[in-house]
Amino acid sequence: MQREDLADLNAFLAVAEERSFTRAAARLGTSQSALSHTIRRLEARVGVRLLTRTTRNVAPTQAGERLLGTLRPALESIGSELTALAELRSRPAGTIRITTAEHAARTVIWPALERLLPDHPDIHVELSIDSSFTDIVAGRFDAGVRLGEALAKDMVAVRIGPDLRMAVVGAPAYFAAHPIPRTPQDLAEHNCINLRLLSSGALYAWELERDGREIRVRVEGQLAFDNIAMIVRAATAGFGLGFVMEDQVAAEIADGRLVRVLEDWCPAFAGYHLYFPSRRQPSAAFAVLVEALRYRPADGAR
Template sequence: MDRDTWNDLAVFAAIVEAGGFTRAGARLGVSASALSHRMRLMEARMGVRLLNRTTRSTAPTEAGERLVASLRPAMAEVDAALIALDVDRARPAGRVRVTAHRSAAFGLVLPRLARFADDYPEISVELTVDDGLTDIVAAGYDAGIRRLPSLEQDMVSVRLDDGARLSIVAAPAYLAAFGVPENPSDLSRHRCLSYRLPTAGSLYRWTFERDGQTTTMDVPGGFVTNDIDVLCEGAVAGVGLACVLETQAAPYVKSGALVSVLEAWRPMLPPNYLYYAGRRNPPPALRAFIDAMKAPAPAGA
């Protein structure tokens, strides 16, 4: 492959990743019109249309999707090879791209970022918050953080915490109107706020644990959301009962805006794991990030 073709492929992948010519041009230091012209020449040379363009958006065609899916792992390997040339550097450098679900982004990554930035000023971190499951290789990420005790065989996982307790909460006014549930079966007479799982598309089934017994059930209710913050705010607004992270609910419970119920039945979520492709040793920048995520959060974070 000649150098021009390789460069064009890299530019094409950058346009798809950025979601358009303007943002890609800002990252690459090239005008949007120059990138558009370059892509038209590339499409003419290859004899296939790779990008659909409108006045408002740019998106890959079906052929473009297939091409970029093949390019991402290859380019990740090239990036890793280039980074490996710097293994003798005194300090790790480069970019680490990470995808994490919302509670991990706020509870695990952000509290450690300030110290990480102080310790490794030559490393930039790009964090994408996404509650769905992500193929990190295909999407061009260096690592992901999810509550997944088992992953694909070619992934290496590093446990980051011990899991998290859930709380069932509601506003005092709601409980005064509908009563306080004493056990999970009482929920049949209540309104419950449901969470739609982003990848599966199904509703989260509430789980309860007591004396070694686990109960999983579908809960009634007329409100569904795909945002965990909306669950908590909906409970504060009196819409109904919500099942949220204990740490998420704690400030509201402390202030009296929410009341925790079914205390003896509260379940634990699985631990968070950081995972990355295991085909090769992680580059120095990723290794530094992994070590930072495993370290205790700074006091007061």
């Protein structure tokens, strides 16, 4: 392979990922005309059209998709190795990009960063707060954070948090006018506050379990939010039952603003994990961050 071949392939990768010559040119620090010339030269050399171009869109052809599938992991591996070699010095350095949900960022990642970063001034961390299931490869993230039960099998997963539990809660004023639910089926008679999932746009079905019996309940009510804080606020104001992480309402339960119900239907489940591609060559900075985040149960507790 000639040196210009590698440069042309990198240019093709940028256009295919950005779906735009303008954005790809900005990413590569070149002009749009020079980039178009590079792609035409590559297509002439391989003898097939790699990109389809319209006035509004650029997309890989079938041949382009095939090349992209081979090219992306190869160039990522080269890039990771070069980064690792560059960081073989006394202090770990570099930027680490992580996609995570707000709850994990607040309860797990930020406490670890508060301890880590003062001792490692050359490590920079960028957190993208996003509740949807982001493709970390396509989004050029170093890692992502998900619950253990939602991890892809081709990823390396490192546990970074304890088991979690959900809680069904309502305000005392609400229960003054409504009976306390004893079973998941009783929720059909209640005004429940729905959660709109950002990942799919669907309403979340409450997942309840007892003695190995799992039930998904599609609840109904006057309100739906795509924000947990608003669900807690509405439940505290007496507008219905909310279904959230128990730590998100611990203070409200403790001071009596909320009452917990159906607790025996809310068992613990696997907590947050940091995940990244198995082929990734970790940099020194990334390795330090992983160790800072790694969950170490105290006294054998989960």
